[in-house]
Amino acid sequence: MNFHIPQGHTVAIVGSSGAGKSTLARLLFRFYDVSKGNITIDGTDIRHITQQSLRAITGIVPQDTVLFNDTIYYNIAYGNPNATAADISEAAKKAEIYDFIQNLPDTFNTRVGERGLKLSGGEKQRVAIARTLLKKPIFFIFDEATSALDTKTEKLIQENLLRISKNKTTLIIAHRLSTIVHANTIIVLDKGTIVEQGNHSELMDKNGAYARMWQRQQAEDGTISYTSST
Numbered sequence: 001m002n003f004h005i006p007q008g009h010t011v012a013i014v015g016s017s018g019a020g021k022s023t024l025a026r027l028l029f030r031f032y033d034v035s036k037g038n039i040t041i042d043g044t045d046i047r048h049i050t051q052q053s054l055r056a057i058t059g060i061v062p063q064d065t066v067l068f069n070d071t072i073y074y075n076i077a078y079g080n081p082n083a084t085a086a087d088i089s090e091a092a093k094k095a096e097i098y099d100f101i102q103n104l105p106d107t108f109n110t111r112v113g114e115r116g117l118k119l120s121g122g123e124k125q126r127v128a129i130a131r132t133l134l135k136k137p138i139f140f141i142f143d144e145a146t147s148a149l150d151t152k153t154e155k156l157i158q159e160n161l162l163r164i165s166k167n168k169t170t171l172i173i174a175h176r177l178s179t180i181v182h183a184n185t186i187i188v189l190d191k192g193t194i195v196e197q198g199n200h201s202e203l204m205d206k207n208g209a210y211a212r213m214w215q216r217q218q219a220e221d222g223t224i225s226y227t228s229s230t
């Protein structure tokens with residue numbers, strides 16, 4: 001696998017479950033290191049950058065967010081120890097979770113329970129997004145960050161994320177292709193290798209794996225309509 005993300009660009013990774021998308025995100029964040037080849041940032045091998053400094057510049061919203069058994073406030077504030085209460089409210093608004101929090105009896109002081117179990121999957125994802133936005137990183141990684149949300153909330157967050165990640169180097173791993181049509185480059189992964197690469201219209205013209213995925217999802221959107229409460 002070989003690709004380059006120019007500074008300020010958004011690269012999307014798509015592909016079936018098990019293709020290796022999350023592995024890529026974990027390698028970038030140095031949850032583990034590559035055993036062959038290398039990953040560089042501005043020409044420097046990330047194995048030569050301390051995990052601490054790499055993680056200081058990178059904001060990752062992982063596929064499965066685990067929250068701390070503490071308050072919602074604490075869980076968002078974790079993204080930036082210097083943040084003020086106003087910054088935290090602003091991040092919550094951008095992550096479309098502010099109104100939900102305001103309607104809880106203890107608002108921001110509500111405890112989320114062990115691993116965040118008192119929140120739904122979609123609520124946890126939004127807390128994780130707020131945390132990452134608060135961090136104001138140089139480099140964003142979103143790993144199916146809105147997968148547990150209903151399409152309406154997803155769309156609202158996507159609009160905010162688009163504004164925030166504009167001119168920021170961003171890697172988006174997505175299931176719903178409608179959320180990544182704007183990406184500068186879309187990479188289609190299959191069994192750990194790149195099978196297609198290009199922007200949305202280039203890949204549609206190619207009429208290959210991406211175009212087939214797109215057509216399948218459009219057909220599904222047309223036939224299934226339900227609203228999720230997450």
Ligand SMILES: Nc1ncnc2c1ncn2[C@@H]1O[C@H](COP(=O)(O)OP(=O)(O)O)[C@@H](O)[C@H]1O
Pocket residue numbers: 015016017018019020021022023024
């Ligand atoms: N730490 C690991 N060690 C070995 N295999 C792994 C590890 N993490 C994931 N895998 C395997 O690698 C493949 C890709 O996983 P993953 O990157 O999570 O896929 P995706 O995010 O595209 O669904 C899967 O077959 C998975 O079981």
Ligand SMILES: [Mg+2]
Pocket residue numbers: 021022023063143
């Ligand atoms: Mg994954």
